[in-house]
Amino acid sequence: MQNPFKPTAGRIPPVLVGREDIISDFDYAMMDGVGSPGRLMFITGARGVGKTVMLDTLGIRARQQGWEVIDETADCGFIQRLVDTLAGKEDAHISAYNMPELGVDGGFGKVELNLGRVELDRREERPLTLRRAVGARLDEMDESSQGILITLDEVQSGSMDEIRALSIAMQHLIREGRNVALIFAGLPSAVNEVLSDKAITFLQRAERYHLGSVPAEKVLEAFEESFGGEKKARMETLIRLTKATHGYPFMIQLVGYWAWRLSEINGHGEWVTEEDAEQGIERAKVKLGDMVHMPALRKLPAQAINYLLAMSVDDDVSNTGEVARRMNRSPQFGNVYRTMLIENDLIEPVAYGKVAFKMPYLRDYLREHGAYLQMRENISEMAGE
Numbered sequence: 001m002q003n004p005f006k007p008t009a010g011r012i013p014p015v016l017v018g019r020e021d022i023i024s025d026f027d028y029a030m031m032d033g034v035g036s037p038g039r040l041m042f043i044t045g046a047r048g049v050g051k052t053v054m055l056d057t058l059g060i061r062a063r064q065q066g067w068e069v070i071d072e073t074a075d076c077g078f079i080q081r082l083v084d085t086l087a088g089k090e091d092a093h094i095s096a097y098n099m100p101e102l103g104v105d106g107g108f109g110k111v112e113l114n115l116g117r118v119e120l121d122r123r124e125e126r127p128l129t130l131r132r133a134v135g136a137r138l139d140e141m142d143e144s145s146q147g148i149l150i151t152l153d154e155v156q157s158g159s160m161d162e163i164r165a166l167s168i169a170m171q172h173l174i175r176e177g178r179n180v181a182l183i184f185a186g187l188p189s190a191v192n193e194v195l196s197d198k199a200i201t202f203l204q205r206a207e208r209y210h211l212g213s214v215p216a217e218k219v220l221e222a223f224e225e226s227f228g229g230e231k232k233a234r235m236e237t238l239i240r241l242t243k244a245t246h247g248y249p250f251m252i253q254l255v256g257y258w259a260w261r262l263s264e265i266n267g268h269g270e271w272v273t274e275e276d277a278e279q280g281i282e283r284a285k286v287k288l289g290d291m292v293h294m295p296a297l298r299k300l301p302a303q304a305i306n307y308l309l310a311m312s313v314d315d316d317v318s319n320t321g322e323v324a325r326r327m328n329r330s331p332q333f334g335n336v337y338r339t340m341l342i343e344n345d346l347i348e349p350v351a352y353g354k355v356a357f358k359m360p361y362l363r364d365y366l367r368e369h370g371a372y373l374q375m376r377e378n379i380s381e382m383a384g385e
C-alpha cells in the first residue's frame with residue numbers, strides 16, 4: 001500500500017486541499033486574454049503554506065492550455081537563466097546579445113557612482129534582453145492561443161536588480177499586447193520589501209494572494225478520501241487527525257503521512273487506530289519543528305526570536321506590554337518585532353495589545369528548544385554580531 005501523503009517541500013500533494021479560488025481566478029485570467037489583471041500575480045504566505053505547490057499547480061493549468069511555462073527561483077542570475085531557457089540554449093549569455101538601442105524607460109532608481117561601466121551596461125541590457133527573448137519565443141508560437149508564463153519562487157530583496165529588470169521587461173511585453181503572465185511567490189516580509197522598491201511600480205499592481213490555513217471541513221474531506229480505500233480510519237480518528245493539522249498545509253501532509261506510517265509500523269494493516277493517530281501526530285509535530293520552525297527561526301533576527309521566547313511563557317494570548325517587559329525593552333522596541341512577526345504569519349494580533357501564536361505548534365517548539373535558542377543568541381552576542 002502506497003502512502004498517499006507527501007510531506008516534501010514543493011511537492012504537489014496527491015489531494016490538494018482548498019485553494020479553489022486562486023485556481024479559478026487564474027483560469028479566468030488565462031481565458032480573459034492579454035492585459036487581464038490576473039496574469040500578474042503575487043503569492044505570499046508563511047513557510048509550508050503551499051506557495052511553491054501553487055506555482056506548480058498554476059503552471060500545470062497553463063501548460064494544459066498550450067502555454068509554455070518557465071519556473072525560476074529568484075536567486076542570483078535568474079534573468080540569465082530565463083533568457084537561456086527561452087533561447088533554448090545554455091550558453092546564451094547576455095553579453096553575447098548585440099543591442100544598439102538602450103532606450104529603456106522606467107527608472108533604475110539611484111545608480112551608485114562607484115559602479116563600474118560593465119555593471120551599468122548590464123542593468124540596462126537585462127530588461128531589453130529578456131523582453132526580446134520572450135518576444136522571439138512567442139514569435140515561434142501561435143500567440144492566438146499560446147503564451148508564456150514565468151513563475152518566480154522565493155522572491156527576496158537580495159535579487160532586486162534582477163527583479164527590476166523583470167518588471168520592466170514584463171511591463172513592455174504587456175504594453176505590446178503579448179500573451180504573457182507572471183506569478184511571483186515569497187514570504188510576506190520579503191515580498192513587501194521587494195514591493196516597496198519605487199522602480200517596480202508596475203509589479204505593485206499585481207493581484208495579491210495571501211495563502212493561509214485551509215478550512216477544517218476541507219481537511220476532513222481530504223482525510224476521508226485518503227483513508228477510505230485500502231487503509232481506513234473511523235470518523236473520530238479522522239476528526240482527531242484533522243484537528244491536529246490546524247488547517248496548515250504542511251501539517252496535513254505530515255499528519256497524514258505519519259498516521260499512515262504508524263499504522264504500518266504497529267502492524268495494523270487496513271486500519272489507522274486511535275493509537276496510530278496519536279503516535280503519528282507526535283511524529284508529525286517533531287518533523288514540523290525540524291522542517292518548518294527551525295528554518296523559519298533561523299531567518300529571524302535575534303530580537304524577534306527573543307520576542308517569541310517571551311511570548312512562549314504564556315499558555316494562551318500574550319500581552320504586548322508584558323512581552324516587552326520580559327525582554328527588558330520598551331514597548332516601541334517590542335513593537336518593531338511584533339510587526340515583523342505578524343507580517344510573517346508567525347503570530348497574530350487577537351485584541352488590542354494582545355498577540356497569539358499563529359503558526360501551529362510554534363509555542364511548543366520554542367518551549368522545547370528555548371534553552372538552545374537562547375544559547376545560540378548569547379554566543380552570537382559574544383561574537384559581536
Ligand SMILES: Nc1ncnc2c1ncn2[C@@H]1O[C@H](COP(=O)(O)OP(=O)(O)O)[C@@H](O)[C@H]1O
Nearest residue numbers: 008009010013017048049050051052053249250
Ligand atoms: N493545498 C494543499 N493541500 C494539501 N497539502 C498541501 C497544500 N499546499 C501545500 N501542501 C503541502 O505542504 C507542503 C509544503 O508546501 P510548499 O508549496 O513547499 O510550501 P511553501 O512553498 O509555501 O513553503 C508540501 O508537502 C505540500 O505537498
Ligand SMILES: [Mg+2]
Nearest residue numbers: 010051052053
Ligand atoms: Mg516554497
